[in-house]
Amino acid sequence: MALDDTAPSIAGGAGAVEAEAVRPxxxxxxxxxxxxxxxxxxxxxxYGSMGRGELRFPRRAELVLRAVLLVPVRFVAGMLLLVAYYLVCLACTLFVVDGVAEGRRPRLEGWRRVAVVRSGRALARAMLFVFGFYRIRVTDRSSPNADAEDTHQDQSEELEIPGAIVSNHVSYLDILYHMSVSFPSFVAKESVSRLPLVGLISKCLGCIFVQRESKASDSKGVSGAVTERVxxxxxxKNCPMxxxxxxxTTTNGDYxxxxxxxxxxxxxxxxPVxxxxxxxxxSPAWDSMDGARHVFLLLCQFVNYIxxxxxxxxxxxxxxxxxxxxYANNVRKLIATEGxxxxxxxxxxxKRVYHAALNGNNSPIHQKDD
Structure with missing residues (x-):
């Protein structure tokens, strides 16, 4: 999964024009x-649209206080956790030559796989704690009732293990939660594999790296790669779910x-989750706000909830x-009803049209949607 960057850039102009470009x-x-x-x-x-709504003085003063007290501590703690997990992944991939340097998923087995998975779950949960998610309320309906069992009994006899977790998408925080519980792999942009720290971690997660704009005739495409992995x-059993x-893309969590x-x-x-x-x-939902501002306001919040x-x-x-x-529509209706x-x-x-309009641009850049 690659979170889309939908806010268009507006080049040129003086400081006043640039100030207008970042406000509705x-x-x-x-x-x-x-x-x-x-x-x-x-x-x-x-905070309103784009996270730039007007706040009354008491709220602004409170935000400044939180920024001073919480943001530095949480930012440093988060970076330490990221570096710690990078070092774990680095140690576990030493002398593993199965595609790590070429950007492919390393085939980790035995103690290497155990160390990557267990430390990954623990550190993902610790990262959520740093972000203020101290408690996570989970309602487990994974044991179906008798009626549900009868509905698909003939199919469940053959395939007992799910090939994928299907979830609604609200924020980049979704990935951290799922990492802390199931430690799955996901689809990411090919450029992610080259990022410092995150690149190696994403390879150990078993991510599928795709080039969204690739037109190569030999390319399996996103759907083909996902189907093959599922x-x-x-x-x-060593392949991550x-x-x-x-x-x-992400929504505000209500749709x-x-x-x-x-x-x-x-x-x-x-x-389904x-x-x-x-x-x-x-709201931790990542809908109409740029990433840096979203992380800042998230760190300023004392307590967040999932x-x-x-x-x-x-x-x-x-x-x-x-x-x-x-199949897709029926699972979608189930998730909508239960959630x-x-x-x-x-x-x-x-969504891109909406973001462009918020930025005062009536001619949004059209990008291919895989």
């Missing part, structure tokens, strides 16, 4: 109308976008195996 250029009425049209991406917490999970966000079929082409069972982030002032609902493994029927779109989420027909393209 709409009247209150226009902004309200825009938020209604693009409701899945509208930010409704105390099938591998069902055959190799895939974490897939079928919506393709569920249409599902892409990539997670369902392998025709194997999936594990629902994530919600209750809040009072700052609510998790783990649903039973979904075993596709024969008809669903033959029709990936039907009390609103179904929306919008997607990544509309």
């Amino acid at each position: 250029l709409l009247t209150a009425a226009e902004l309200e109308e825009l938020d209604a049209a693009y409701a899945p991406y509208a930010r409704r917490d105390a 099938q591998e999970v069902c055959q190799d 895939m974490l897939l966000f079928p919506e393709g 569920l976008l249409p599902f892409k079929t990539g997670a369902f082409l392998a025709r194997v069972p999936v594990q 629902i994530l919600r982030y209750p809040y009072t002032m700052f 609510e998790v609902i783990r649903l039973p493994v979904y075993y596709p029927s024969k008809q669903e195996k033959e029709d990936p779109k039907l 009390n989420l609103i179904l929306s027909n919008l997607g990544l393209a509309e």
